[in-house]
Amino acid sequence: MTDLAQLQALVLRHIGESQPILPRVRISTFDRPSEPGWLVYDPVVCFVLQGSKQVFIGDQVLDYGAGDCMVVAAELAAMGQISEASPERPYIALNLSIDPDVISALLQEMGGMPAPPLDKGFGYSPAGPALIEAWRRFAELLDHPAEIPVMAHHREHELMFRLLMGPQGPLLRQIAGTSSHLSHVRRSMAWIRKRYTEHLSIEAMAMVAGMSVSVFHRRFKAISGLSPLQYQKQIRLHEARRRLIADRSEAASVAYAVGYESVSQFSREYKRLFGAPPRKDAGKLQNAVNLGP
Known part of the structure; x- marks a missing residue:
């Protein structure tokens, strides 16, 4: 063996x-x-x-x-x-x-x-x-x-x-390493995750990382596979999905809770990421949980 x-x-x-x-x-x-x-x-x-x-x-x-x-x-x-x-x-x-x-x-x-x-x-x-x-x-x-x-x-x-x-x-x-590219980008990631509901500028994100905007954008995408603003959007949408499943909340209230100003924009971006509108996607996942493994 x-x-x-x-x-x-x-x-x-x-x-x-x-x-x-x-x-x-x-x-x-x-x-x-x-x-x-x-x-x-x-x-x-x-x-x-x-x-x-x-x-x-x-x-x-x-x-x-x-x-x-x-x-x-x-x-x-x-x-x-x-x-x-x-x-x-x-x-x-x-x-x-x-x-x-x-x-x-x-x-x-x-x-x-x-x-x-x-x-x-x-x-x-x-x-x-x-x-x-x-x-x-x-x-x-x-x-x-x-x-x-x-x-x-x-x-x-x-x-x-x-x-x-x-x-x-x-x-x-x-x-x-506290001075590595990764540690600087992770510092910004943590900052974004704490403030994902807010309107964050790329300049503010770069400042937290201690980098110029161009260097920050390039290194953030190399490390995460996403631009900083795409990363914030995905954090919002993941949290929205969690709330829809756990709390059975309405899509509109969840959209506002995670930082969206437009429910229609939220629904479009949610469907683009998860493949179905918010309520339909959440219902399918809730049924899967109820049916067990």
Whole structure:
């Protein structure tokens, strides 16, 4: 049995359990291909154990599958779908939320590693044997829940060390660097997310990032796949969708709540992003939730 197959078998034993839970780790499983769906990523490492997934970020298409490790280093709006899964061979992935403090601590212990300037917020590559073994050692704590409070911290550090030493290391180092292009753009992203209902100018966004307007626009789009104003619009629309589903609110009240001044413009842009008018889209998703998995 290969190292990856051993890890698959280990994780499969614990699918569906509510406990034990590894800190900041989520197991994703699907037993059939999914429809495309929009989401907003937080910084995360995703390691696919079985099946495959397709993600659209801006005009880029990422296809990754079993044995691939994806790193998302910024709060990105994306569209994703499970492209390969079945009841016999479900899609399985381990998702670890990235803690910048862990990366900073490791870099200090490693004597500091320069973070080459990068204008991207995501990347993926096949996991080598050392990284797969680090994932296995981390995940095997699920078999020994009493050890999780003491050992999870050490196993996470081992895993992040392997990632820092691998192909996605330069991307991860951007997260800890306060002067990196990524850190400046992320500062602006956080500012936009807090004020997404407001009318924000590109000049104000660039000022928060500490960049000129032209440089900010270019680097923001390179990292996120979207222009700054497109990013704000998608944050608005994602929040509108969440409210429509959770609160069963009217489209007009939701449109105004997320910052739109025109309900018709809101409906047009909502349909363009999600493929259906607000009320119809929300109703379909509510029915899917009511029917269960």
